[in-house]
Amino acid sequence: MSIHTPRKKARIRLDDDVSSAKTRPVNSLQKQREQLPIARGREALIREIQENDTTILLGETGSGKTTQVPQYILESGIAGKGMIAVTQPRRVAATSLAARVAEEKNVSVGGLVGYSVRFDEASSSDTRIKYVSDGMLVRELLSDQLLSKYSVIVVDEAHERTLRTDFLIANLKTIQTARNKVGDVSRKGKGPASALNPLKLIIMSATLDAEKFSKFYNNARILYVKGRQHPVQIFHTSVSQTDYVDAALRTFFQIHTDRPPGDVLIFLPGQEDIESLDKSIKMYARRLPEERMTVLTCPMYAALPPAQQSRIFSSAPTNARKCILATNIAETSITIPGIKYVIDTGKCKEKRYLSKDTGGGFDTLLTRDITKSSAMQRAGRAGREGPGFCFRLYTEDAFNSMALSAEPEIRRCSLTQSVLQLKCLGQDFEAVDFMDPPEIGSVISALKTLWLLGALDNSKTLTTLGRQMASFPVEPYFARIILASKTHGCTSEVIDIVSLLSSSSALFLDISDQRDTISEVRGKFRHASGDHMTMLNALRSYQEVAASDSKGARKEWCRQHFVNERTFVEATKIRDQLRQTCQRVGIDWHASTADNEEPVLRCFVTGLVQQSAFLQPDGTYKQTMGHSVIKIHPGSTLCDKKLPAIIYDELVYTSQIYARGVSSVPKSFFSNVTPVAREA
Ligand code: ADP
Ligand code: MG
Numbered sequence: 255m256s257i258h259t260p261r262k263k264a265r266i267r268l269d270d271d272v273s274s275a276k277t278r279p280v281n282s283l284q285k286q287r288e289q290l291p292i293a294r295g296r297e298a299l300i301r302e303i304q305e306n307d308t309t310i311l312l313g314e315t316g317s318g319k320t321t322q323v324p325q326y327i328l329e330s331g332i333a334g335k336g337m338i339a340v341t342q343p344r345r346v347a348a349t350s351l352a353a354r355v356a357e358e359k360n361v362s363v364g365g366l367v368g369y370s371v372r373f374d375e376a377s378s379s380d381t382r383i384k385y386v387s388d389g390m391l392v393r394e395l396l397s398d399q400l401l402s403k404y405s406v407i408v409v410d411e412a413h414e415r416t417l418r419t420d421f422l423i424a425n426l427k428t429i430q431t432a433r434n435k436v437g438d439v440s441r442k443g444k445g446p447a448s449a450l451n452p453l454k455l456i457i458m459s460a461t462l463d464a465e466k467f468s469k470f471y472n473n474a475r476i477l478y479v480k481g482r483q484h485p486v487q488i489f490h491t492s493v494s495q496t497d498y499v500d501a502a503l504r505t506f507f508q509i510h511t512d513r514p515p516g517d518v519l520i521f522l523p524g525q526e527d528i529e530s531l532d533k534s535i536k537m538y539a540r541r542l543p544e545e546r547m548t549v550l551t552c553p554m555y556a557a558l559p560p561a562q563q564s565r566i567f568s569s570a571p572t573n574a575r576k577c578i579l580a581t582n583i584a585e586t587s588i589t590i591p592g593i594k595y596v597i598d599t600g601k602c603k604e605k606r607y608l609s610k611d612t613g614g615g616f617d618t619l620l621t622r623d624i625t626k627s628s629a630m631q632r633a634g635r636a637g638r639e640g641p642g643f644c645f646r647l648y649t650e651d652a653f654n655s656m657a658l659s660a661e662p663e664i665r666r667c668s669l670t671q672s673v674l675q676l677k678c679l680g681q682d683f684e685a686v687d688f689m690d691p692p693e694i695g696s697v698i699s700a701l702k703t704l705w706l707l708g709a710l711d712n713s714k715t716l717t718t719l720g721r722q723m724a725s726f727p728v729e730p731y732f733a734r735i736i737l738a739s740k741t742h743g744c745t746s747e748v749i750d751i752v753s754l755l756s757s758s759s760a761l762f763l764d765i766s767d768q769r770d771t772i773s774e775v776r777g778k779f780r781h782a783s784g785d786h787m788t789m790l791n792a793l794r795s796y797q798e799v800a801a802s803d804s805k806g807a808r809k810e811w812c813r814q815h816f817v818n819e820r821t822f823v824e825a826t827k828i829r830d831q832l833r834q835t836c837q838r839v840g841i842d843w844h845a846s847t848a849d850n851e852e853p854v855l856r857c858f859v860t861g862l863v864q865q866s867a868f869l870q871p872d873g874t875y876k877q878t879m880g881h882s883v884i885k886i887h888p889g890s891t892l893c894d895k896k897l898p899a900i901i902y903d904e905l906v907y908t909s910q911i912y913a914r915g916v917s918s919v920p921k922s923f924f925s926n927v928t929p930v931a932r933e934a
Contacts, residue, residue, distance in 0.1 A: 283357065283358050284358075287318075287322065287358060290317060290318030290321075290322060291313075291314075291317040291318060291479055291480060291481055291482050292313065292317050292318035292319060292322050292323070292479050293318065293322065295477075295479055296322075296326055298477075299311070299323070299326060299477060299479075300326055300327075300330045300332065302475060302477055303327065303332055303406075303454060303456065304330075304332055306474065306475055307430060307434060307452065307453075307454060307455065307474075308430070308454075308455040308456075308457070308471040308472075308474040309454075309455070309456045309457070309474060309475055309477060310456075310457045310458075310459070310464050310467050310468050310471070310474050310475065310476045310477065311323065311456055311457070311458045311459075311476075311477050311478075311479065312458075312459055312460075312464040312476060312477065312478045312479070313458070313460065313478065313479035313480070313481060314460065314479070314480065314481025314482075314483060314634070315460050315481065315585075315586045315589055315631065315634065315635070316481055316482065316589035316638050317479045317480070317481040317482070318479075319410070319458050319460075319479065320340065320342075320351055320410055320458070320587075321351060321354055321355050321358065323340075323408060323456065323458070324338050324340050324355065324383045324408060325355065325358070325359070325383070327406050327408075327456075328382055328383055332405075332406060332454065333382065333405045333406050334405050334451055335405075335451075336403060336404055336405025336406065336451050337381065337382055337383075337384055337403050337404050337405065337406075338382060338383045338384070338404065338405070338406045338407075338408065339384050339386050339391060339401075339404045339406070339407045339408065340383065340384070340385050340386065340408040340410055341386055341387070341388045341391050341407070341408065341409050341410055341411075341419065341422065342385060342386070342387055342388065342410055342411060342587065343387070343388055343411050343414045343416040343418070343419060343587070344387070344556060344583055344587055345371035345372065345374070345387045345556065346554075346555075346556050346558065346563060346583060346588075347385075347411075347583065347587040347588055348369050348370075348371050348385040348386060348387050349369050349371060349374070349385070349560055349563075350560070350563050350564075350588060351369075351385050351588075352367055352368060352369035352376070352384075352385040353560075353564070354567075355367045355383060355385075363376050364376035364377055364378055364381070365378060365380050365381065366380055366381065366382055366383065367381070367382075367383045367384075367385075368381040368383070368384050368385070369384060369385040369386065370384060370385075370386045370387070370390045371386070371387040371390055372387060372389060372390060372727050373727065373756075373824070373827050373828045373831055374827065387418075388409075388416060388418035388419045388421075388422055389418045391407075391418075391422055392418050392421055392422060392672075392675060393727065395422075395425060395675075395679065396675060396678050396679065396724060396725075399429075399679060400429055400432060400433055401426075401429060401453070402433075404453070405451040405452075405453065405454065406453070406454045406455075406456065407422075407426060407453065407454075407455055407456075408455075408456045408457075408458060409422060409423060409426070409455065409456070409457045409458065410458045410587075411458070411459070411460070411586060411587055412457045412458060412459045412463075412467060413459040413460055413461040413463050413586075413659075414586075414660075415660070415662035415663060415664070415689075415690075416663050417662075417663040417664050417667050417669070417672055418672075420662060420663070420664050420688055420689055420690070421672055421675070421676075423457070423467075423470065423688075423689060424686050424687055424688045424689070425679075425686075426453070426455055427470070427471065427687070429453060430452075430453045430455060433451070433452055433453045434452040434453065455471070457471070457474075460586040460631065461586075461627050461631070461659065463659070464476045464478075466689065467689075470689050481638075482638060483634060483637050483638070484637040484638070484639070484640050484641045484642065485637060485641050485642075486596075486633050486634065486636045486637040486641070486642045486643065486644050487641070487642070487643050487644070488633055488643075488644045488646060489643070489644070489645050489646065490646045490648065490649050490650040490652075490653065491646065491647055491648060491649055492649065493649065494648060494649055494652060495647050495648065498522075498527075498599040498600070498601060498647050499522070499527050499530060499531050499534075499599075501599070501647045502520050502522065502531055502597050502599055502647060503531060503534050503535065503538070505597050505645050505647065506518060506520065506535060506577060506597060507538060509595050509597075509643075509645070510546075510547070510549065510575060511546075513595065513643075515547065515575060515594075516575075516592070516593070516594025516595055516642075517570065517575060517576040517577070517578065517590075517592040517593050517594060517595070518575065518576070518577045518578070518593070518594075518595040518596075518597065519577075519578045519580060519584060519590060519593045519595070519596050519597070519635055519636070520577065520578065520579050520580070520596075520597040520599070521580060521581070521582065521584065521585070521596070521597070521598050521599055521601075521602075521632050522579060522580070522581065522599055522601070523581065523599070523601040523602050523603045523621045524555065524581060524603045524619070524621070525553075525555045525556075525557060525581075525759070527599075528553045528554075528555055528579045528580070528581070529553065531579055532551050532553055532579055535549060535551050535577060535579075536549070536551060547573050547574060547575050548573065548574045548575070549574065549575055549577055550570050550571070550574045550575070550576045550577065551576075551577045551578075551579060552565050552566045552576060552577070552578045552579070553578075553579045553580075554566050554578055554579065554580040554581070554583060554584060554588070554590075555580065555581045555583065556581065556583065556758060557758035557759045557820075559820060566578055566580075566590055567590065567591065569591070569592060570592070576592065578590055578593070581602070581603070582602045582624075582628065584635065585628060585631045585632055585635070586631055589635075589638065590635075591638075591639065592639065593635050593636055593638065593639075593642065594636060594639075594640065594642045594643065595636060595642065595643050595644075595645070596632055596633060596635050596636040596642065596643070596644040596645070597644075597645045597647065598624075598629060598632045598633065598644060598645070598646045598647065598648075599647050599648075600623055600624055600629065600646060600647055600648040600652065601621055601622065601623065601624065602621070602622065602624045602628065603619045603620065603621055603622075604619070604620055604621075604622050604660070604666075605617050605618075605619055605663065605666075605667050606618060606619075606620050606666050606667065607666055607667050607668045607696060617667050617668045618904065618905060618906075618907065620907065623648075623652070623656060624656065625656055625657045625658060625659050625660050626653065626656045626657065626658050626659070627658060627659040627660070628660070629646065629653060629656060632644065633646075662689070662690050664688060664690055664691075664692045665690060665692060665693060668696070668699075668700065668703075669683065669692055669696050669697060669699075669700040670700040670703045670704060670729075670730055671729060671730055672700075673697065673700040673701060673704060674704055674709055674716075674720060674723065674724050674730055675724055677704075677709075677710070677716040677720065677724075678716065678720075678721060678724045683697050683700070684697060701714060703730070703731075703864060704720065704730065706863055706864060707720075707723070707730055707731060707734045707860075707861070707863075708720070708734070709723050709724075709730060709734075719734075719737060722737055722839045723737060725835055725838065725839055726832065726835050727831060727832075727835070728752065728756050728832070731861040731862060731864075731865075732752050732755070732756065732861060733861075734860055734861040735748055735752060735857045735858055735860060735861035735862070736748055736749060736752060736832065736836065736841075736857075737839075737841070738856070738857040738860040738861065739841070739845070739853075739854075739857045740841045740842075740845075742847070742853035742854075742856055742857055743845045743846075743847055743853060744845065744846060744847040744850070744853040744854050744857065745836060745841055745842065745843045745844075745845045745846075746843060746844060746845060746846040747790060747846060747847065747849055747853075747854050748854060748857050748858075749829055749832045749833060749836070749843060750790055750793055750825075750829060751786050751789055751790055751854070751858075752828075752832065753825040753826070753828040753829040753832060754789050754793065754821060754822075754825045755789075755903060755915065756825075756828050757820075757821045757824040757825045757828060758824060759818050759820055759821050759824075760818065760821065761789055761792065761817055761818055761821040761822070761825075762776070762789075762792075762816065762817060762818075762889070763816040763817065763818060764889035765816070766888070766889075768816075769888060769889065772816045773891075775814060775815050775816065776788075776792075776815060776816065776891075778795070779791035779792045779794075779795055780891050781851065781891070782918075783851045783855060783917050783918055783919075784890070784891055784892045784900075784916050784917030784918050785890055785891055785892070785903075785915050785916050785917060786854070786855070786858060786915070786917045787849075787851045787854065787855075787917065788891050790849060790854075791849075792815070792817055793822065793825075794849070795815075796808075796811070796812070796817070796822050799811045800822075855901075855917055855919050855923065856923055858901055858917065858919075859901055859919055859923045859924060859927055860927050862901040862902070862903070863878075863879070863924070863927050864878075864879045865901055865902050865903065865904075865905075865913075866878045866879070866899065866900065866901045866902070866919075866924070867884055867899070867900050867902070867913065868898065868899050868921070869896055869897060869898050869899070870883075873896060875900060875913070878924075882911050883911070884902075884905065884910075884911045884912065884913050885910050885911070885912050885913070886900070886912070886913055886916050887906060887912040887913060887914040887916070888912075889914065890913075890914060890915070890916045891916075892916050892917075892918060895918070897918040898918075898920070898921050899918070899919050899920065899921045899923075899924070900913065900916050900917065900918055900919070901916070901917055901919055902914060902915055902916045902917075903915030903916075
């Protein structure tokens with residue numbers, strides 16, 4: 255239960271002796287804090303952090319790392335006058351953890367404790383602990399290369415090895431050396447006095463890879479905090495399941511009818527499966543006899559609005575069983591109390607770069623099998639408060655053949671944005687000391703994309719356009735579209751569309767068995783050129799309804815037209831930020847061409863130049879910059895149309911390769927988008 259150091263190989267054990275760790279009822283947040291496993295190691299931890307520049311903290315999920323360590327640092331004065339940043343790979347985790355810690359400190363979010371994630375920020379001059387997405391800290395780096403306002407940076411969930419976390423881990427090492435050197439010199443009175451505090455780093459991880467982080471940071475000390483883990487009984491299926499959503503449904507009702515009270519956590523790959531299972535569970539639960547326990551479902555995924563997120567932490571009413579449907583966010587970043595049963599579908603979504611040979615050229619989300627490490631984490635969630643059960647919807651053989659842990663994102667995702675960001679910092683990707691170096695092919699591909707977008711010149715040097723692109727909080731190709739709008743005078747329209755596309759959920763609901771109805775009700779905003787202008791028309795109609803009608807009427811309008819109101823709301827926030835960035839780089843965002851499609855589509859061609867396809871004589875579409883034959887997605891307004899040239903937002907891989915978010919453009923538009931036209 256205490257922090258001890260160093261420990262060679264820490265293992266997740268589901269059968270640890272927990273006799274000393276009985277959970278007692280707690281009545282206050284302070285008591286809860288004191289009872290967390292990490293609390294006993296508080297003094298030792300503070301001492302270690304005080305004495306060392308870098309500390310690696312390894313601890314089982316739920317032991318209190320993320321919520322407590324930043325508070326200990328603040329309370330002990332280690333941070334001096336500087337701020338403490340805590341990075342998170344997922345924005346939902348950053349916002350929800352900030353809310354929790356603010357509550358523990360009895361302050362409101364945005365004061366002493368705040369957060370900053372893409373398109374959303376709650377912080378002020380009083381903020382001392384800031385939960386940030388790893389991407390946001392990378393952005394801050396672009397405007398402050400030494401991250402001077404922070405005196406402590408906690409890199410959390412380092413085991414997830416996201417591209418941005420790896421980017422930070424590499425850069426923080428250099429920053430720390432630079433800052434601590436300046437600090438040393440000025441402390442010894444040999445150099446100019448510097449206002450810079452030395453930088454303390456804490457790398458936190460829930461899984462085994464601590465040795466690797468330690469090696470990277472010159473053999474930094476590894477501290478280990480043991481969690482509170484009760485035995486978990488694991489069941490596998492005897493045969494493999496083809497439909498994991500259906501298998502999860504059946505397993506849930508088996509638990510619900512046969513087993514004693516206790517909440518259920520179901521791991522699913524993504525939002526669509528969560529929504530579909532949520533619907534089925536609710537439907538079957540209504541048919542249960544009245545005297546049975548009721549079922550309270552709580553979805554949890556990245557795009558869930560904050561108000562609904564807090565529901566997963568509140569306890570279910572008596573005589574109700576809570577059923578949480580979550581993505582791998584509930585694996586290590588968020589600990590939900592009350593879970594006794596875990597249902598593990600064995601699937602997750604993973605971002606993967608599809609090379610041009612396989613039809614891609616950019617990242618796409620693919621559903622795939624999880625790793626052993628994930629499977630063990632998932633099972634562990636059932637044993638936090640007492641003995642638990644984990645029902646794996648896959649066979650024991652399938653478990654045994656799973657990869658040990660996931661490949662770091664740097665080895666499998668598009669590097670375009672990171673290469674651009676490093677260029678802005680005056681570094682070349684090839685020269686950076688990463689924990690795991692990227693494949694040279696991905697670096698070349700990123701350089702090529704940036705050159706096509708005009709961010710780099712022929713000698714791989716950053717252009718003014720490239721620097722401007724990096725200042726937008728969106729993917730480089732979206733930034734390129736916005737920057738092109740300066741020439742075409744349609745910034746207002748372009749920003750409106752890019753905001754909708756950057757939102758975390760799709761605007762148009764696509765329900766495959768209702769496509770005819772949907773197409774009919776949406777007829778009034780359909781634009782002949784395709785999905786981009788159709789989105790803009792939908793936004794205009796919504797703005798009219800929103801200006802004159804009540805909230806209820808607005809909701810009803812969205813329901814009738816199968817559009818996601820949340821997307822409109824989120825897009826407004828994004829739009830405001832994009833407008834601000836435009837202002838900073840000298841673009842007048844008011845510029846409008848009264849929704850005329852030609853200039854707008856010209857801008858989109860500039861950014862989506864790699865996401866385009868031409869019609870072939872045999873009636874299929876072939877990518878202009880790849881080798882794949884693609885089809886227009888059935889949910890698109892242009893489905894089944896034969897058009898000379900199309901651009902698209904993304905490709906969806908099912909039995910075929912489908913282009914989604916499609917617009918038809920004259921081939922001539924490609925001729926002045928520089929290098930590409932010459933190649934295509
Ligand atoms: P770790 O980072 O070691 O996995 P955390 O610090 O995230 O652990 O969690 C410590 C405890 O705080 C857990 O018991 C968890 O249930 C609780 N907790 C975290 N966030 C919230 C929240 N938003 N609401 C209620 N409890 C929370
Ligand atoms: Mg944590």
